[in-house]
Amino acid sequence: MASRSYGACVLCRKAAVVKMLCRGTSAAANPQSQVDFLKGEQHKKHPGVTNLKTLRLPEELQTAARSIIHRAQVPRLTDRSQSLTNYLWSRKRAVEDLTLRRKAVSLERELWEKAMEKKGDVDEQALEDRIRRKVLSELKRTTYHWTPMKFDEELGVVYMAARLAGGYAAVRRAMNEIKKRDPSFAPQSLLDFGSGLGTVVWASHSCWGDTLKEMVCVDSSGPMNILAERLLKGDDEIAEPHIKHVYFRQFLPVSPKVQFDLAVAAFTLSELPNGTEREEAVLTLWRKTSSYLVLVENGTKEGHQILMEARDTLLKKQEKTVHDTRPASVFAPCAHELVCPKLAHEPITPCNFQQLYQPLPLPGHNVQQTEKFSYLIVTRTEPGKAETEDVSWARLIAPVLRRTRHVHCRMCCPDGQLQHLVVTARKHSRDVYRCARSSDWGDQLPIVQKVDDDSQSDSK
CATH class of the missing domain: 1.20.5 (Single alpha-helices involved in coiled-coils or other helix-helix interfaces)
Incomplete structure (x- = not known):
């Protein structure tokens, strides 16, 4: 019995050594080893993870919104907020x-x-x-009959009940892309075009509240500016605003030389009547951007196509007078600057993402909701300093399907193609496999893109 036990132990030790050698060989053979991309982080927090857990409105914002809604006593608020949500989601661009x-x-x-x-x-x-x-x-x-949204105080309150929490969630998630991938970015100035209720100010303050010193909100609607200011003051006219140095305007600053570290337009381009005005707005915002321009729209075909129009404008349009010669480059979500493959396949499906959030605690609102949105972040590239760190990372464009010993990932790749990759530890290394299992829709995945037996082109 003793000899058998000793022999079994020897065999176990040999097996363990062989297993360790195999793991070492796999990691060494794969160019995306832990040393390359994990940067000392755990697999579940690898550099490509930009998703956020369920978001809640800042307590001061939620309290102020509830006070304003309660005091307004808008009749049929629940029904009207749901109708407005449906209307905004189904809205299309005006026919040119x-x-x-x-x-x-x-x-x-x-x-x-x-x-x-x-x-x-x-x-x-x-x-x-x-x-x-x-x-x-x-x-x-x-023909689709497009009409501009005209807000009075009552409709502004309905919009607050319908869109405050969801809009905040989408913007906060988009900004987290910058905060996670560029931790050294410390903006001092913000421009919010089409500021509405001021959700961009609150979202940016939650990311960079320690450094932001000037925030300019531009919205043509006087009633919306008043509501945004009431939210900042906690619905108390004589109180100090919770976030200081916020300035409201009805028109963009005139001087083309005035720039802001961060420029944002959330759910705004879709409110402009035609392609010409959208193009002019995007170019104006870009002129006023010194670091990052963030654009957010509904996660519909219309919203995605509006953002792709803006992308083409910024990458291809040559302006006659240029005050800042640093060129535009796409920071997120695209893994490339080629034609969006989502627009190249029929039927066309939008490139969108989702964020869980807690809605305002009002009658008829569920405990947890999902905001589906599309976004585009463009940055200024210093000559000779183009970003190279993440060029081999693909963007996950659908929920990750986790199965026994393999993970299904649908991705937009740096070569401009959609790909369905089945990730396994044997094919792609243990580190990449564990990262894939920890990633989800909207994250980036550290994989050297090559089509093999486990992958196939995704034409959907």
């Missing part, structure tokens, strides 16, 4: 004039051709009038 004219010409030609096929004398003037009326009627029936 050129698109509308082309559609009208095509429809008019089609109707003339049908009319000419009929035999007999035709009163051309009467026919022309009839066709014109029919074209106008058809355009009215099939």
